[in-house]
Amino acid sequence: MSDHDQSPHLSASSRNGNSGDALPPVGEHARQYETVRNAHETELIEDYVELIGDLLQHRGEARAADIATRMGVSQATVSKMIRRLNELGLVTSKPYRSLFLTEEGQKMAETSRARHDIVLHFLRALGVDDHTARIDAEGMEHHVSNDTLAIMQRFIDEHAKP
Amino acid sequence: MSDHDQSPHLSASSRNGNSGDALPPVGEHARQYETVRNAHETELIEDYVELIGDLLQHRGEARAADIATRMGVSQATVSKMIRRLNELGLVTSKPYRSLFLTEEGQKMAETSRARHDIVLHFLRALGVDDHTARIDAEGMEHHVSNDTLAIMQRFIDEHAKP
């Protein structure tokens, strides 16, 4: 609970009585929450697959132990998760050997990584410092629609390194 | 699974070999994931409390049935959740009566709502259409640090309604 907590950063549009934002129609509102619930279902999977892809690319291999330290969870947790990724057809794994991504796994890794990068670069372009941007991007990435991604990308291109 | 899925929106900085983004140091990386896990623990609570606050403000009362339809979950799910909110000291509830927020609940509702508003208004100011902005904000809000929030607020103020 270090950072992401309460903030009295409200000003202008947020402070002024807030009359501008009524409740959305029920159906729409429900669909918003549903979208978030759906994202939560795939989030972790995506992070694992993305991380495995990154480890393969940068380190040449992806071992369970590395994943455990990188993710900050126990080896048991990783082991269980790998079984699941296997069942989902995203990785192949021989015991005591490096993991590899299937075709499908590679596609997911690429997609997730591209998305992650856009969000990260966008935050930096916005003026967020690198450390914070990395933290925020790791969580935000799973909740950014393609429309918004495209707009973020445009923003990056416009505010490119001067 | 309507929207938030694969996107080949990659361009510029995302496409070009990606050599610019090596793996972060292990400890830092682990702390990123940890922050996300922490956010997930409080997310739902925040959304409930925020919604209850909104219902109280806009409708005068917050009944379990309304929450269930608004959130798109079963009444049983809501009932269980209300018990939890009660145990956490965030709401008071007499059976078959409207819910109310405790002091602490009200604080959380205000904070969450302020944050939610900033993210929503930021997305709109960025150029995201209202419908998409609402969906994205509902998920993103829980993963935006105070630093980033402040920057978003500044962006809103600068790009205010002309």
Added chain:
DNA sequence: TATCATTGTTAGCCATGGCTAAACTATTTG
């Protein structure tokens, strides 16, 4: 007032994502 529709609760089920402890396999090293 008696009935019925709405609202709320409870019980019991399931999947997910954590954990620790214990067992087992591989690799390194004395």
Added chain:
DNA sequence: CAAATAGTTTAGCCATGGCTAACAATGATA
């Protein structure tokens, strides 16, 4: 080669957040 160390898996526990089905209370209305 034997022993120690490192890596992996399995078993069993727990909390969370969904669900359905059955039941209970409230409040409208016939």
